[in-house]
Structure formats: structure tokens, C-alpha cells
Amino acid sequence: MEKAKSRNPAPDRKRRLKRWAIGAYRLGMILAALACLRMLPSEGRALDPARILAEAQNILPGTASVGDPSDGLYPLLGKDGEPTGWATSTFPQAEEIMGYSGASELLVIFDPDRTVKAVRFLSSQDTDGHVAKIREDPAFWAQWNGKPEATLGAPAAPVIVSGATLTSEAMARGLAARFGAKGMGQWFPEPLKLSDVRKWFPEADALTDGGYPGSYSVRKGGETLGTVLRSSRMGVSARGFNGTSDVIVVLAPGGEKLLGIALLGSRDNEPYVGDVGEEVKYADGFAGKTIAEVLAEDPRESPSLFTSGASYTNSAVVESVREMLRRHQSDEAARGFPWKSSLAIAWIALGVGLAFHKSGKRRNVRTAYAVISVAAGIALGWMVSQDQLVGWGANGFGIRNILPLLVLTAVAMLVPAFTGKNVYCSSICPHGAAQTLAGQLVKKRFHLPPKIHAVMVRIPWLTLVVIWVLAFVASGVPFAYFEPFETWSSGFVAFVPAAIFTIGILSAFFLPQGYCHYGCPTGALLKFLTHSPSAWTRSDALAGIMVASAAIFTALQ
Ligand code: SF4
Numbered sequence: 014m015e016k017a018k019s020r021n022p023a024p025d026r027k028r029r030l031k032r033w034a035i036g037a038y039r040l041g042m043i044l045a046a047l048a049c050l051r052m053l054p055s056e057g058r059a060l061d062p063a064r065i066l067a068e069a070q071n072i073l074p075g076t077a078s079v080g081d082p083s084d085g086l087y088p089l090l091g092k093d094g095e096p097t098g099w100a101t102s103t104f105p106q107a108e109e110i111m112g113y114s115g116a117s118e119l120l121v122i123f124d125p126d127r128t129v130k131a132v133r134f135l136s137s138q139d140t141d142g143h144v145a146k147i148r149e150d151p152a153f154w155a156q157w158n159g160k161p162e163a164t165l166g167a168p169a170a171p172v173i174v175s176g177a178t179l180t181s182e183a184m185a186r187g188l189a190a191r192f193g194a195k196g197m198g199q200w201f202p203e204p205l206k207l208s209d210v211r212k213w214f215p216e217a218d219a220l221t222d223g224g225y226p227g228s229y230s231v232r233k234g235g236e237t238l239g240t241v242l243r244s245s246r247m248g249v250s251a252r253g254f255n256g257t258s259d260v261i262v263v264l265a266p267g268g269e270k271l272l273g274i275a276l277l278g279s280r281d282n283e284p285y286v287g288d289v290g291e292e293v294k295y296a297d298g299f300a301g302k303t304i305a306e307v308l309a310e311d312p313r314e315s316p317s318l319f320t321s322g323a324s325y326t327n328s329a330v331v332e333s334v335r336e337m338l339r340r341h342q343s344d345e346a347a348r349g350f351p352w353k354s355s356l357a358i359a360w361i362a363l364g365v366g367l368a369f370h371k372s373g374k375r376r377n378v379r380t381a382y383a384v385i386s387v388a389a390g391i392a393l394g395w396m397v398s399q400d401q402l403v404g405w406g407a408n409g410f411g412i413r414n415i416l417p418l419l420v421l422t423a424v425a426m427l428v429p430a431f432t433g434k435n436v437y438c439s440s441i442c443p444h445g446a447a448q449t450l451a452g453q454l455v456k457k458r459f460h461l462p463p464k465i466h467a468v469m470v471r472i473p474w475l476t477l478v479v480i481w482v483l484a485f486v487a488s489g490v491p492f493a494y495f496e497p498f499e500t501w502s503s504g505f506v507a508f509v510p511a512a513i514f515t516i517g518i519l520s521a522f523f524l525p526q527g528y529c530h531y532g533c534p535t536g537a538l539l540k541f542l543t544h545s546p547s548a549w550t551r552s553d554a555l556a557g558i559m560v561a562s563a564a565i566f567t568a569l570q
Pocket of ligand 1: 528530
């Protein structure tokens with residue numbers, strides 16, 4: 014055998030090169046699909062011309078059709094093809110502007126001279142009750158009527174709906190952002206100033222970046238005097254009666270003891286804010302406490318730290334402070350030993366090592382590693398899934414937060430593409446490992462009749478295609494509902510993933526790897542990378558056609 018190898022090195026090398034070339038092509042197809050998704054303009058996914066037409070016909074009755082958009086503006090056309098006006102969505106510029114719990118999309122309809130005829134509601138991820146209040150308020154919707162397009166980007170004091178201030182203001186800010194206003198997503202745009210921390214550090218001469226978003230070092234010369242955390246820059250948004258508050262927490266050197274807190278601003282109602290502001294100023298109940306003491310206290314059982322007359326705003330401030338301290342602690346910890354990431358990478362490396370070492374073939378070793386994978390799945394909740402891949406394609410990702418998941422995904426894709434071994438499915442995947450362990454508990458195995466098997470094995474492929482087509486043509490689809498993996502990270506919260514999870518695991522007791530064979534679209538994607546490793550197949554041609562169609566679709570948006 015060795016002799017034959019050395020006599021014919023060229024065919025071996027040729028075969029290996031062919032396998033790598035085919036693997037690279039398959040991986041390239043997946044990356045190209047992700048790139049197309051990334052390049053898809055978000056307004057192309059969000060706006061439905063039929064919806065625009067229906068709204069426009071109520072405002073401009075002569076409108077018969079909607080033309081192709083340019084720069085997000087859709088021409089409205091009469092029967093004779095002459096323009097009757099224009100329409101545009103406030104997305105994508107308003108997508109980042111949150112009300113109570115999400116962004117809202119409005120439709121702006123102009124006459125042919127680009128003067129606003131009407132503004133209409135399209136969709137909102139915000140609280141239903143607030144949105145309903147705004148929809149019933151004609152003064153809110155009429156505030157833009159008659160204004161020329163050129164004036165809409167000037168940030169003015171908008172008409173706000175009482176009882177839904179945050180949502181209505183977010184909608185108005187979103188509209189201003191759509192027409193060029195800057196800084197609309199920032200509720201508290203003022204930077205932190207030395208005067209904000211003078212009370213604690215009268216000698217300070219500089220505020221510098223504290224190492225993570227929302228933290229600042231207070232300095233004098235080269236010396237650090239303390240740390241300041243700012244809620245609006247940390248993304249902490251505890252809401253009071255009617256809005257969020259911008260709170261700073263001031264920490265002594267060492268970062269463990271609180272010197273005090275201050276309220277820089279609030280979207281909450283007067284006079285509550287005034288009351289809390291005064292209390293914070295003169296009777297700061299946090300001063301002198303350690304982070305551990307503040308976090309150990311139950312705010313519902315502690316006597317009020319501020320004033321009794323402002324319970325909502327008061328609670329919002331207390332909750333903001335606690336959340337900021339929690340994040341400060343976890344960020345400090347993350348900058349120490351990253352144990353979670355290290356364990357995750359050790360688990361992945363062990364899985365890859367066993368896949369290529371002969372000991373990985375031993376049943377007891379495989380069982381032990383399956384137990385480790387299940388434990389890792391429960392503890393970490395990190396899994397390769399279509400929801401994650403589509404999300405990364407559409408929105409990108411931040412390496413700092415998901416390095417282990419990035420490593421896991423890279424291993425799942427690169428190893429099969431270039432070695433032909435589906436190491437993720439064969440050992441690492443916690444859901445696959447759980448099925449393996451379930452299967453070992455019951456001796457009697459059940460196999461589907463060949464005809465049913467032949468139909469069922471197509472389901473994962475079909476699901477995979479449906480997911481990716483929807484990723485391009487529809488918006489807001491909860492892709493996590495196509496797979497069971499969300500249940501590993503968030504528990505039995507969402508019904509559909511929990512049902513797929515339960516059925517998959519229960520069936521594995523009798524049907525070996527039943528979910529893997531008959532349900533898993535991620536498994537199908539990884540199988541695409543490993544099937545017939547050195548040969549060009551019909552699936553490769555089909556993938557090429559699908560990715561080319563996705564590229565054309567993206568280019569046309
Ligand atoms: S087929 Fe799906 S569930 Fe099964 S091991 Fe692979 S990724 Fe995990």
C-alpha cells in the first residue's frame with residue numbers, strides 16, 4: 014500500500030487538490046450567500062409597494078401605481094403615468110431609534126412638489142398600547158402636513174402624544190433622521206463634562222475612556238482619581254413613569270466603592286424628575302456603599318433611597334444603577350480571565366482532536382465527549398444555527414462578544430470543507446450529542462420504512478432552502494423558530510423551538526439521530542460541505558444557481 018502510494022504521488026495530490034477546490038467552492042457559495050444578504054438594502058426588505066399604493070390612494074386618489082424607488086423615494090403614478098406624488102419610509106434611518114421597546118416605521122407621502130400630504134403608520138416593535146394611543150391622535154399625524162421635504166431634517170420640538178411620549182417622540186425623531194437630522198438616536202446627546210463630577214473630584218482635569226462603552230476614568234495629570242459609569246452610554250435604559258433617565262455612578266479608585274450618583278437628565282415627567290434630582294443631590298443613599306452591598310440589597314425591601322413621591326422615577330434610577338454596576342462587574346471580570354470563552358475553545362478543540370485521533374473512535378470516549386458537549390450546550394448555549402448565520406449575514410457581528418461562537422462556526426464550516434469530516438455534527442453539536450446519549454439508553458431501535466425515509470430525508474434540505482429564500486424576500490421572520498437550538502440558550506420559553514427540541518430528543522430514544530436525519534437544516538448545510546468530497550455533484554450546480562439568483566436579486570434591489 015505504501016509502495017503504491019509512493020509510486021503514484023501525482024494522482025493522490027491531484028485528488029487532494031480537487032477535494033480542496035470543491036470544498037473551497039462550497040464554502041465560497043455559503044459565504045457569497047451571506048455577502049448578498051449583507052448587501053441587501055434594508056428598505057428593500059421592509060417596504061411593500063402594495064401597502065404604499067393602498068395608503069397613497071387614500072391621500073392622492075388619482076394614484077394608480079407605484080414606480081421603482083430611487084434613494085428610498087417611490088414615485089406615485091396616475092393612470093396616464095404622470096406623477097401624482099412621492100412616498101418614502103422612515104426606515105432604515107429610523108431603525109436604530111427606540112421608543113419604549115423598539116423602533117417604529119412611518120410612511121411619508123408627498124405631493125408632486127415634495128410637500129408633505131400625510132404621514133402614516135407602517136409598523137412598530139414598540140408597546141402595542143402606546144402605539145394604539147398615537148394612532149388615534151390626529152394632531153400627531155398632522156404636524157408634518159404642508160411642510161416641504163427640505164425642512165423635515167431640521168430637528169424641531171415635535172408634537173408628542175401624552176401617555177406615549179417616548180414612542181411618539183421616537184417616531185418624530187425617526188422621521189427627522191430619515192431626512193438627514195443627526196444624533197436622533199441619542200436621547201441624551203450632551204457629552205459628560207468635568208463639571209458633572211466636580212462634586213467628587215474638584216481637582217480633576219480630564220475625563221478619558223474607561224475601557225468599555227459608558228465608562229470614564231477621571232484623571233488629574235497622569236493619575237486616575239476614580240471611575241464614572243454613564244447609563245445612556247452603557248445602553249442601560251431603566252424607564253420611569255414616562256421615560257428613561259440618564260444616570261452617572263461615581264466609583265472611588267479601585268472601582269469597588271460608590272462615591273455617589275447623579276441624574277444628568279431624564280425623559281420622565283416633571284415634577285417627579287425634579288424631586289429625584291434634588292434627593293440625589295442632597296441625600297445620596299448610595300454614597301459609601303460597595304458594589305456588592307448595592308447588588309445584595311433588594312430595592313423593594315430597602316427603604317427608599319430618595320423621595321417617596323417619585324416612586325417610578327426613583328425605581329428607574331435605582332434599577333439603572335444596579336444594572337450599570339452589574340455590567341461594570343462583568344466587564345471587569347471579562348477583562349480578567351475569560352473562563353467561559355476559554356472553556357468553550359477547549360471543548361471545541363477537544364472535539365476536533367478526537368475527530369482526527371483514533372481514540373475518538375472508541376465508544377466510551379465518544380460517550381464521554383457527548384456528555385461534555387451536552388454540558389457545554391447547557392452552560393454556554395452556543396450553537397451553529399440558521400438564525401445565527403442569517404443574522405450575521407444581514408446585520409454583521411461583533412468579534413469581541415462572540416469569539417467562541419465564531420470559532421465554533423469556523424470549525425463547523427472549514428473542517429468539513431477541506432477534510433470531508435463533518436466534525437460539528439459527528440461530535441461537537443450539543444443537540445446531536447443529546448440525541449446520541451438518548452439513543453444509547455434504549456436498546457430497541459426503530460427505522461423508518463425506506464419509502465417514508467426517502468421522503469423525510471428531503472425535509473432538512475427543503476427547510477434550508479425555505480429559510481434562505483425567506484431571508485432574502487421577507488423581513489421580520491423569526492428564523493429561530495425553524496430549529497430547536499434557541500431552547501438550549503433561553504430555555505423552554507418560545508413554544509415552537511421548545512416543541513422541535515422536545516420531539517427531536519424524545520424521538521432519538523427510538524429513531525437514531527431522528528432530528529439530524531429528518532429535520533435539521535443546519536445539518537443539511539454542513540452535509541452540503543461534506544457530500545461526495547472530491548466530486549462535482551448536482552447539489553453544487555444547484556447551489557451555484559441559487560447563489561447567482563440571490564446575487565441578481567440583491568443587485569436589483
Ligand atoms: S444535524 Fe443538526 S442537530 Fe444534528 S448534529 Fe448536526 S447540527 Fe446538530
